Structures are given as structure tokens and as C-alpha cells.
Amino acid sequence: MTSTEDTTSNDSPKGAPAGTQTLSRGLAILECVADGISDVKGISAAIGKPRSTVHRMLGNLVAEGYLHHVPYSGYLIGPKLIRLGMVGLEQRPLVALAKPHLEELARKTNDTVHLAELDGATLFYLSKIPGRRGLEMRSRIGKRMPAASTGVGKGLMLGLPKSTWKGLYEQACAFSAQSDERPQLAPWSVFEEGMDEYVREGFSLDFEENELGIRCVGAPVFDVRGEAVAGVSIASAVPYMPEERMRSLGPVVRATADAISAELGWTPKE
Known part of the structure; x- marks a missing residue:
């Protein structure tokens, strides 16, 4: 997942390495989609971040295969997460x-x-x-x-x-x-x-x-x-x-x- 988000916001853990905030936001978005929140507006409200930020991160997650976007329907768990989940269960x-x-x-x-x-x-x-x-x-x-x-x-x-x-x-x-x-x-x-x-x-x-x-x-x-x-x-x-x-x-x-x-x-x- 690639992003130019700044990584020094106050909601980052003190002393956390650069990129922690972006990672945390990305994981929060994945959890939202897994819980059935599939639109930008709903995800933005759930994690308390601007729609522009959420939309940009969703695009990154789709590009990396962690999410799948269905036009006019929203976001679904993508093939990479499905594979990782199955491997995790098997292990x-x-x-x-x-x-x-x-x-x-x-x-x-x-x-x-x-x-x-x-x-x-x-x-x-x-x-x-x-x-x-x-x-x-x-x-x-x-x-x-x-x-x-x-x-x-x-x-x-x-x-x-x-x-x-x-x-x-x-x-x-x-x-x-x-x-x-x-x-x-x-x-x-x-x-x-x-x-x-x-x-x-x-x-x-x-x-x-x-x-x-x-x-x-x-x-x-x-x-x-x-x-x-x-x-x-x-x-x-x-x-x-x-x-x-x-x-x-x-x-x-x-x-x-x-x-x-x-x-x-x-x-x-x-």
C-alpha cells in the first residue's frame, strides 16, 4: 500500500515509526469493509477521517489487491486478503x-x-x-x-x-x-x-x-x-x-x- 499521507498526526502512538498512522488507517478501512461498511461515506464516518483521505487509501488498497471495487455497489474484500486469510487459517x-x-x-x-x-x-x-x-x-x-x-x-x-x-x-x-x-x-x-x-x-x-x-x-x-x-x-x-x-x-x-x-x-x- 503506497500513500503520501503525513505520518506525524497526534493520533499516532508516541515514538511510533514513520508510516504507523497510514498503516493503522488502512487496517481500520479493511475492518470496516469486513464488517459490511462498503461506501466511502460510511467508512469516512466510521474511522473519523475526511472522505478525500479515505478515497485515496481505498484506491491504494484496490490497486494492491486487498480490496475489490464494484461500481455503484461499493468495496469488497479483495483476492489478496482472501488468500492471506485462508493461509492464516491453514497455518x-x-x-x-x-x-x-x-x-x-x-x-x-x-x-x-x-x-x-x-x-x-x-x-x-x-x-x-x-x-x-x-x-x-x-x-x-x-x-x-x-x-x-x-x-x-x-x-x-x-x-x-x-x-x-x-x-x-x-x-x-x-x-x-x-x-x-x-x-x-x-x-x-x-x-x-x-x-x-x-x-x-x-x-x-x-x-x-x-x-x-x-x-x-x-x-x-x-x-x-x-x-x-x-x-x-x-x-x-x-x-x-x-x-x-x-x-x-x-x-x-x-x-x-x-x-x-x-x-x-x-x-x-x-
Whole structure:
């Protein structure tokens, strides 16, 4: 990214090397576009900089391949950022170590396989292997969702302290309330009772709580400290996921999660 912006503004960190301000502005613009702010006016307002400055930096980012401009529509993430993002995911130890186990689970079941972690209080999808049944679902790598409303998120939650469940549940309820088209979670007492049962069984079940017509089975992944760091799930349409099959697949999903955990240095408690 090239620019003749001055680099000595008061919003630069004291003692920062030349170019820090320009870099920070460029990164802020990229984050705006990633969050869906795609026009010069909106980006200018979001980062508090003049439109002329924003327009010039957008031009640089497009020229370098970090952004893509669609006339009359706005700016989108460009091919260079997409490539870097995919490489970054592949280089993460968790994703790299989990990949062969996820592929084997997908091969065994023919269902869609997910790997996700918590980023703050939000579930972040790290990997998705589509099933072989020709089904499409809303999940995708990089998508963020409330943990308590997804099968993979509930699987992860089984390894978290029970004291964290209520907050994650309330976050999911608030998210679902934003649209009449989204499934609504069961009352807290029912949800909590179900989670207690899933902890005893070692895997979670999702009966269309995130996406109508889709059922999931999930389990937690632990690291060397014994802390839950991710969730693994399989998902498919209701006709392929009667409750009997879901429960029979529970130990299979849990075995995959345990195998990934072992790769991270986890050992089961005696």
C-alpha cells in the first residue's frame, strides 16, 4: 500500500515509526469493509477521517489487491486478503492438526463437519467440510454466531464451566430475537437441563435450534491444560438425522474431538 499521507498526526502512538498512522488507517478501512461498511461515506464516518483521505487509501488498497471495487455497489474484500486469510487459517496449529480427523469424520458419515472456537463470547467457524448429500447450510469459515444456538457451539460449551452457560444462552436468545425467521431457544430451565444431560453423555444434540431443517451433533476439544478450546460437529438435514442416528453418532463425534484433543497434548482424566 503506497500513500503520501503525513505520518506525524497526534493520533499516532508516541515514538511510533514513520508510516504507523497510514498503516493503522488502512487496517481500520479493511475492518470496516469486513464488517459490511462498503461506501466511502460510511467508512469516512466510521474511522473519523475526511472522505478525500479515505478515497485515496481505498484506491491504494484496490490497486494492491486487498480490496475489490464494484461500481455503484461499493468495496469488497479483495483476492489478496482472501488468500492471506485462508493461509492464516491453514497455518493455525488447531486447524492444521484437526484437518485429517475432520476429513475422516466427513468420510465416515457423509455429513457436513464443522470446527469452531470461541472468540471472546462469539463462536468463530474455523473449518467446514461439506457433506456428500448435496445440502447447503448457512455456516461458512469465518462466520460468527452465538455459541448456544449452534450444534458445534453447544458441543464446545460442554467443556466450559457451567457458570458460563447462562451468559452464552442469553446472548443467543438476544440474537434470535432480532428476527422472527430464526428458531427460538427453549426456556433456560429446559436448556440447562438438556446441557446437563449432554455433559453426562459427552456430546450435544441440536434439533434445528440454529437453522430450520438442520440437526447437529457436537463435542468439545480440549488443549494440554484440559481447557475447552473448540467444538467439533456434524450436521445434516432432518431426513438424514433422526434422533436415533444422532445418538449413535454422538460417540463417533466425541472420538474425533478426543483425537484432536490428543494432538493438542490433552490426556483424559483418570
